[in-house]
Amino acid sequence: xxxxxxxxxxxxxxxxxxxxxxxxxxxxxxxxxxxxxxxxxxxxxxxxxxxxxxxxxxxxxxxxxxxxxxxxxxxxxxxxxxxxxxxxxxxxxxxxxxxxxxxxxxxxxxxxxxxxxxxxxxxxxxxxxxxxxxxxxxxxxxxxxxxxxxxxxxxxxxxxxxxxxxxxxxxxxxxxxxxxxxxxxxxxxxxxxxxxxxxxxxxxxxxxxxxxxxxxxxxxxxxxxxxxxxxxxxxxxxxxxxxxxxxxxxxxxxxxxxxxxxxxxxxxxxxxxxxxxxxxxxxxxxxxxxxxxxxxxxxxxxxxxxxxxxxxxxxxxxxxxxxxxxxxxxxxxxxxxxxxxxxxxxxxxxxxxxxxxxxxxxxxxxxxxxxxxxxxxxxxxxxxxxxxxxxxxxxxxxx
Amino acid sequence: xxxxxxxxxxxxxxxxxxxxxxxxxxxxxxxxxxxxxxxxxxxxxxxxxxxxxxxxxxxxxxxxxxxxxxxxxxxxxxxxxxxxxxxxxxxxxxxxxxxxxxxxxxxxxxxxxxxxxxxxxxxxxxxxxxxxxxxxxxxxxxxxxxxxxxxxxxxxxxxxxxxxxxxxxxxxxxxxxxxxxxxxxxxxxxxxxxxxxxxxxxxxxxxxxxxxxxxxxxxxxxxxxxxxxxxxxxxxxxxxxxxxxxxxxxxxxxxxxxxxxxxxxxxxxxxxxxxxxxxxxxxxxxxxxxxxxxxxxxxxxxxxxxxxxxxxxxxxxxxxxxxxxxxxxxxxxxxxxxxxxxxxxxxxxxxxxxxxxxxxxxxxxxxxxxxxxxxxxxxxxxxxxxxxxxxxxxxxxxx
Numbered sequence: 001x002x003x004x005x006x007x008x009x010x011x012x013x014x015x016x017x018x019x020x021x022x023x024x025x026x027x028x029x030x031x032x033x034x035x036x037x038x039x040x041x042x043x044x045x046x047x048x049x050x051x052x053x054x055x056x057x058x059x060x061x062x063x064x065x066x067x068x069x070x071x072x073x074x075x076x077x078x079x080x081x082x083x084x085x086x087x088x089x090x091x092x093x094x095x096x097x098x099x100x101x102x103x104x105x106x107x108x109x110x111x112x113x114x115x116x117x118x119x120x121x122x123x124x125x126x127x128x129x130x131x132x133x134x135x136x137x138x139x140x141x142x143x144x145x146x147x148x149x150x151x152x153x154x155x156x157x158x159x160x161x162x163x164x165x166x167x168x169x170x171x172x173x174x175x176x177x178x179x180x181x182x183x184x185x186x187x188x189x190x191x192x193x194x195x196x197x198x199x200x201x202x203x204x205x206x207x208x209x210x211x212x213x214x215x216x217x218x219x220x221x222x223x224x225x226x227x228x229x230x231x232x233x234x235x236x237x238x239x240x241x242x243x244x245x246x247x248x249x250x251x252x253x254x255x256x257x258x259x260x261x262x263x264x265x266x267x268x269x270x271x272x273x274x275x276x277x278x279x280x281x282x283x284x285x286x287x288x289x290x291x292x293x294x295x296x297x298x299x300x301x302x303x304x305x306x307x308x309x310x311x312x313x314x315x316x317x318x319x320x321x322x323x324x325x326x327x328x329x330x331x332x333x334x335x336x337x338x339x340x341x342x343x344x345x346x347x348x349x350x351x352x353x354x355x356x357x358x359x360x361x362x363x364x365x366x367x368x369x370x371x372x373x374x375x376x377x378x379x380x381x382x383x384x385x386x387x388x389x390x391x392x393x394x395x396x397x398x399x
Numbered sequence: 400x401x402x403x404x405x406x407x408x409x410x411x412x413x414x415x416x417x418x419x420x421x422x423x424x425x426x427x428x429x430x431x432x433x434x435x436x437x438x439x440x441x442x443x444x445x446x447x448x449x450x451x452x453x454x455x456x457x458x459x460x461x462x463x464x465x466x467x468x469x470x471x472x473x474x475x476x477x478x479x480x481x482x483x484x485x486x487x488x489x490x491x492x493x494x495x496x497x498x499x500x501x502x503x504x505x506x507x508x509x510x511x512x513x514x515x516x517x518x519x520x521x522x523x524x525x526x527x528x529x530x531x532x533x534x535x536x537x538x539x540x541x542x543x544x545x546x547x548x549x550x551x552x553x554x555x556x557x558x559x560x561x562x563x564x565x566x567x568x569x570x571x572x573x574x575x576x577x578x579x580x581x582x583x584x585x586x587x588x589x590x591x592x593x594x595x596x597x598x599x600x601x602x603x604x605x606x607x608x609x610x611x612x613x614x615x616x617x618x619x620x621x622x623x624x625x626x627x628x629x630x631x632x633x634x635x636x637x638x639x640x641x642x643x644x645x646x647x648x649x650x651x652x653x654x655x656x657x658x659x660x661x662x663x664x665x666x667x668x669x670x671x672x673x674x675x676x677x678x679x680x681x682x683x684x685x686x687x688x689x690x691x692x693x694x695x696x697x698x699x700x701x702x703x704x705x706x707x708x709x710x711x712x713x714x715x716x717x718x719x720x721x722x723x724x725x726x727x728x729x730x731x732x733x734x735x736x737x738x739x740x741x742x743x744x745x746x747x748x749x750x751x752x753x754x755x756x757x758x759x760x761x762x763x764x765x766x767x768x769x770x771x772x773x774x775x776x777x778x779x780x781x782x783x784x785x786x787x788x789x790x791x792x793x794x795x796x797x798x
Contacts, residue, residue: 011565011568069561073569154791161793162694165410165468169473170472170473197789287689288687291566296561299697378791381791382790383791384791390596391596391780392557392782392783393556393593394561396564
C-alpha cells in the first residue's frame with residue numbers, strides 16, 4: 001500500500017511538522033511501501049503533480065519540522081458536488097496505488113476530506129481518508145486545539161510583550177493598536193493576554209470578533225488607561241459593530257472616526273487608531289502583525305511542533321489499521337501538568353463548523369479574556385525548540 | 400567615585416545589554432563605589448530622577464541582557480547652547496559624586512555627550528564623559544558597526560526568509576513589499592539580503608535611501624520576476640524620488656500610482672504596492688515590519704548581545720583610567736574568522752555624522768546589494784542566545 005499527503009489553506013509554522021510526522025509514520029510502517037505528496041493540495045492531485053517522499057532521511061525530516069509554510073504548496077480549491085472531480089481524483093489514487101490519503105488543513109480541507117470519504121464509501125473503494133488539523137485560527141471543532149495555533153499564539157504573546165516595553169520608554173501616554181489575524185474566531189487575538197506575567201502587563205484591552213464592538217464603552221476603557229503606562233490594545237481583524245458589519249465597513253463608526261472612504265484607509269487597526277486619536281487626543285499607532293504571526297518559525301512553540309508531528313504520525317497508524325473519515329483530535333486530560341490524548345473523531349462532526357471563543361473565556365465587559373482562557377492557552381505556547389541555524393539563519397528545506 | 404548612566408533615543412533589542420556591561424564593569428572596578436541610572440535619559444538628570452543600580456545581582460544582569468527596550472527609559476531631548484542646562488546637569492553630577500557619565504544612544508546622544516564633555520573641560524571639571532553606541536540604523540560614523548544593528552538585521556533576515564516561503568505556497572505570481580526602518584541610511588533594509596542562502600532566495604530587489612527611486616526601472620525589474628516565485632521586495636521607509644522627496648510625499652509618483660492624497664495612504668510600502676498592482680497587475684501586499692524589528696529580542700543575535708555588553712564594560716574600564724569625550728568603536732580585524740577590537744575614538748569625530756551604505760555595497764542598478772555587503776553583514780547576525788524563558792515567554796526585567 002502507498003500513501004498520499006497534501007497540504008491546504010494558509011501556511012503555519014508547524015504544518016510541515018505534521019507532514020514530517022506522516023512521512024515518519026509511513027517510513028516506520030511495514031504495511032506502507034511508498035509515500036507520495038500532492039503539490040498544491042487537491043489541485044496537485046487533479047493535475048497529477050505528485051512527488052515521492054519515501055526516501056526522506058532523518059536529517060531532512062529534522063529540517064522539515066522547523067520549516068514554516070507548506071513544503072508541498074497549497075491551494076484554496078473547495079470540492080463541489082460534480083462527480084467528475086471525484087472520479088478524476090480517484091483515478092489518480094488508483095494510478096499511484098494509494099491506500100490512504102491524508103489532507104492537512106483547516107475547515108475547508110476537512111470538508112474536502114469528508115466529501116472524499118463519502119465518495120469512497122459510495123463507490124465501495126477501500127481507500128482511507130484522513131483530515132489532519134492545521135490552523136492558526138484554532139477554529140476547528142471537537143479538538144481541544146489545532147496544530148499551528150500554539151506557535152502563532154506564542155509569537156503574538158511574545159510580540160505584545162516586547163512591544164509593550166518598547167512603547168513605554170518615553171514618559172507619555174500613548175497607545176499601540178495591534179491588529180491580529182482571525183476573521184470570525186478570536187483565539188489568536190486572545191493570545192495577546194498570554195504575554196502578561198508578574199513583570200509585564202503587556203495588554204489589558206482585547207477586542208474579539210465574538211463580541212460586538214461598542215465605540216463608547218471602548219473609548220471609556222481606553223481613557224482610563226493610566227498615564228505613563230503604555231499597554232497594547234489587541235484587536236482582531238474580524239471585529240464587528242453591533243449591526244454585524246466588519247469594522248472596516250461600518251458606516252456608523254466611519255462617521256464617528258473620519259470622513260474618508262474606507263477603501264483609502266488601512267484595516268481595522270487603523271480605523272481604531274483614528275477613533276482613539278480623534279476622540280481622546282492620545283498618541284496612537286497601529287501595528288499589523290501580518291503574516292509573520294503564522295510563519296515566523298524562529299519562535300515556534302516546541303509543544304506545538306511536537307503535537308503537530310504526533311497528529312501526523314498517529315493519523316498514519318490509525319489509517320493503516322482501517323480507520324477512515326476521521327480527524328485526529330486532541331483531548332485534554334489535564335491543564336497542569338498538561339496532558340492530552342489523540343483520538344480519532346468523524347470528519348462529519350468537524351467539517352463546516354467554526355469553533356469560536358466561548359463565553360466563559362471572555363470578560364463581562366467583552367474587552368478582555370478570563371482566567372479560563374489563560375488556563376487553556378498557557379500550556380500551548382510552552383517549550384523552546386532546539387532549532388538548527390546556520391550563520392544566524394534558521395535552516396529551511398524546499399522541495 | 401560613582402558613575403551615572405543614561406539611555407537615549409529609540410529602543411533596541413540590546414541597549415540593555417550595554418547597560419548590563421556598564422553595571423558589571425562598575426561592580427568589578429575597585430575605583431567605583433556606586434552606580435546610578437538616570438530615568439528617561441538626560442531628562443532624568445534634569446529632573447533629578449536617579450535610581451541606584453549598585454546592588455544588581457548576576458541573575459538580574461542576565462535578565463537585563465535579554466530585555467529589549469530601554470530599562471531606564473528614554474528621551475529625545477537634545478542639548479542646545481544655553482549654559483543653564485549644563486550647569487544644572489553638573490550640579491546633579493556633583494550631588495551624586497559622579498566621576499564618569501555614560502550616555503548610551505545614537506547620533507543625537509553622541510552630540511549630547513560631546514557637548515557635555517566640552518563643557519566639563521571648559522569649567523575644569525574632572526568628570527569623564529563617554530558616549531556608548533546604540534542604533535538599529537547602524538549610521539554611527541567611525542565604528543565598523545553599532546550594537547543593536549546585528550539583532551535588528553537578524554530579525555529582518557529571518558523574517559524575509561519566512562515570508563518568502565509563506566508567499567510562495569500558492570502557484571501564482573505575487574509580490575510582497577516589505578517596508579523596513581531607516582530614514583536616511585539603508586543598512587537595515589540591506590539586511591534583507593542576508594536572508595538568502597543556497598536553499599532560499601528570499602529577496603532580490605532592495606531599495607535603499609542611498610539611491611533615488613526610479614519607478615520605470617523598478618517596474619521593469621519587478622516585471623522580470625519569474626512566475627511561480629514570490630520574492631520579497633525590501634524597501635526602506637526613507638527612499639526618495641530623483642528630486643530628493645520622500646516617496647510618501649512625491650507628487651510625480653502619486654500621479655503615476657493613484658489619485659488619492661497621500662495622507663490617506665499608508666507609508667512608502669503601500670505606495671509601492673499601488674505602483675506595482677496598477678501598472679503590472681500583479682497581486683501585491685505590503686508588510687510593515689514595524690517596531691518589532693527593533694524590539695523582538697527573542698531572535699536577537701548572540702554576537703550583538705555580547706558586543707553590546709562588551710562596549711559597555713570596556714567603556715567603564717577606559718573612563719576609570721582617565722579617558723573622556725570618547726565613544727568605544729568596533730574596529731574590524733577579520734571578516735572570517737570574524738574578529739573585532741574595541742578602541743576609543745573622540746566623540747567630535749562621530750557626533751552629527753550619518754554613515755550611509757557606501758557605493759561598493761550597492762549594485763550598479765541601485766536595487767540590490769553586493770557581496771561586499773554580505774561579507775560585512777553576515778557575521779553580525781550570528782549566534783543564537785541561550786535565553787531564559789518561563790512558560791513560553793522570554794523573561795524580562797523592569798525597573
